[in-house]
Amino acid sequence: MSATAFTRRADAALADPILKIAVERTAGNAVAKRAIAVENFAHFEDARTRAAAIKDHVVEHLGFYLEQFEAAATAAGTQVHWARTADEACKIVIQICKDAGAKTVARSKSMMGEEIGLPHALAEAGIGRIETDLAEHIIQLAGERPSHIVWPAMHKTSEQVSALFKQHHLEPHAEETIPAMAESARRHLRDGMLAADVGISGANFLVADTGAVCTVTNEGNAELSLVPPRIHIVTAGIEKLVPSMGHAVQLLRLLARSATGATLTQYTTFYTGPKRAADADGPDVMHIVLIDNGRSAMREDGLAEMLRCIRCGACMNHCVVFRQIGGHAYGGTYPGPMGAVLTPALDGLAKNRDLPNACTLNGKCQEVCPVKIPLPTLLRGWRERSWREGLEPVSVRQGITAWAWVAQRPRLYRAAVRAAIFGMRRFGRGWISALPMASGWTAHRDLPAPAAESFMARYAKGER
Numbered sequence: 001m002s003a004t005a006f007t008r009r010a011d012a013a014l015a016d017p018i019l020k021i022a023v024e025r026t027a028g029n030a031v032a033k034r035a036i037a038v039e040n041f042a043h044f045e046d047a048r049t050r051a052a053a054i055k056d057h058v059v060e061h062l063g064f065y066l067e068q069f070e071a072a073a074t075a076a077g078t079q080v081h082w083a084r085t086a087d088e089a090c091k092i093v094i095q096i097c098k099d100a101g102a103k104t105v106a107r108s109k110s111m112m113g114e115e116i117g118l119p120h121a122l123a124e125a126g127i128g129r130i131e132t133d134l135a136e137h138i139i140q141l142a143g144e145r146p147s148h149i150v151w152p153a154m155h156k157t158s159e160q161v162s163a164l165f166k167q168h169h170l171e172p173h174a175e176e177t178i179p180a181m182a183e184s185a186r187r188h189l190r191d192g193m194l195a196a197d198v199g200i201s202g203a204n205f206l207v208a209d210t211g212a213v214c215t216v217t218n219e220g221n222a223e224l225s226l227v228p229p230r231i232h233i234v235t236a237g238i239e240k241l242v243p244s245m246g247h248a249v250q251l252l253r254l255l256a257r258s259a260t261g262a263t264l265t266q267y268t269t270f271y272t273g274p275k276r277a278a279d280a281d282g283p284d285v286m287h288i289v290l291i292d293n294g295r296s297a298m299r300e301d302g303l304a305e306m307l308r309c310i311r312c313g314a315c316m317n318h319c320v321v322f323r324q325i326g327g328h329a330y331g332g333t334y335p336g337p338m339g340a341v342l343t344p345a346l347d348g349l350a351k352n353r354d355l356p357n358a359c360t361l362n363g364k365c366q367e368v369c370p371v372k373i374p375l376p377t378l379l380r381g382w383r384e385r386s387w388r389e390g391l392e393p394v395s396v397r398q399g400i401t402a403w404a405w406v407a408q409r410p411r412l413y414r415a416a417v418r419a420a421i422f423g424m425r426r427f428g429r430g431w432i433s434a435l436p437m438a439s440g441w442t443a444h445r446d447l448p449a450p451a452a453e454s455f456m457a458r459y460a461k462g463e464r
């Protein structure tokens with residue numbers, strides 16, 4: 001079987017020792033901090049159950065909450081736009097920027113912006129872009145894509161970041177410390193941020209009864225890039241709705257703990273409309289682009305539970321596959337277990353058939369997900385669909401069909417196992433590094449020679 005694009009990317013990632021160090025540093029830290037935060041949060045399980053129920057309720061009554069949000073946001077002075085696709089969303093944003101004569105936009109980190117390809121659309125329209133989140137700034141300088149939804153530059157070591165800043169910043173840091181590097185980025189970014197014509201953000205939550213948009217950051221860059229410009233544009237998925245501020249707060253408590261282990265994110269801001277007469281500052285105009293981009297289809301297509309996702313990143317931090325290959329190997333906007341479910345929905349199963357298979361189904365992602373998304377079940381669903389639609393390679397289909405035929409005939413199955421064990425003992429000589437027609441497996445793994453006696457034989461003898 002020839003290597004697919006995914007396996008080629010995964011092979012390259014596995015051969016990169018620096019990547020492994022970078023991913024382990026951040027993910028390991030996040031896992032440890034989350035564990036402490038969860039231990040200190042009384043009734044964490046109850047909070048997860050409530051959070052899942054809030055999201056399910058909204059997804060079930062999406063039409064009602066979207067209309068309520070639109071009415072409340074409009075009453076607060078916000079202009080609400082609707083986009084069915086990524087392309088439509090980009091066109092709306094670019095048109096707003098052009099109408100305003102914008103030369104530069106300041107962008108606060110948004111996975112929705114990445115999902116719809118906004119950085120590319122802005123570049124094509126000749127509009128300058130300043131990424132104000134520190135990690136997004138790093139990957140903008142490196143000309144790369146985010147590799148994690150919370151830490152977009154997780155794949156970079158501090159040594160690599162230091163070299164990038166020295167190459168691109170006019171007044172780079174002299175000391176090799178994280179605060180000195182952060183100061184270098186601040187010097188580089190601040191004037192541009194304050195001078196931008198438009199601020200663009202995503203939304204962590206949209207509050208239906210007030211029309212508010214909630215963003216969370218740990219750097220305060222959202223506030224600094226959204227309040228000074230004349231125009232604030234929000235791009236948000238329609239599943240970001242919550243009924244009220246109280247519901248948003250319940251989810252915020254889980255989001256911060258699951259993402260970084262913090263009790264609350266450093267900066268949590270609710271934006272309700274543009275600047276009012278009595279306000280000291282704020283944008284003159286505020287736009288919200290509500291984006292479907294496949295979400296309605298997911299709701300109808302057995303993937304409604306995935307719309308609970310609050311983008312905390314815990315599933316990827318705990319994923320044994322993600323921690324080996326990092327985020328870029330997944331190929332889409334969203335990596336890790338949630339990406340392996342989302343990418344086939346957003347970008348087609350045929351192109352992304354490998355992703356649901358790149359999973360051990362150990363269940364850890366579901367165990368840590370703050371909104372209890374049954375990720376392994378959804379991944380199995382994609383595998384079944386891939387089989388039904390005939391997307392598996394012929395060799396896999398034939399192999400599984402033959403195995404299923406034998407497995408349904410116990411006597412034949414036992415005879416086949418005995419023959420395989422005999423052959424493996426005779427030809428294996430310890431470790432088996434090459435099997436006919438199984439090079440895809442043995443290229444990366446050895447099979448140990450079978451034990452002297454099989455489990456079934458020992459079980460039959462009464463060993464327990």
Ligand code: SF4
Binds near residue numbers: 315365368372373
């Ligand atoms: S699937 Fe769950 S754990 Fe993963 S990012 Fe979404 S909310 Fe977080």
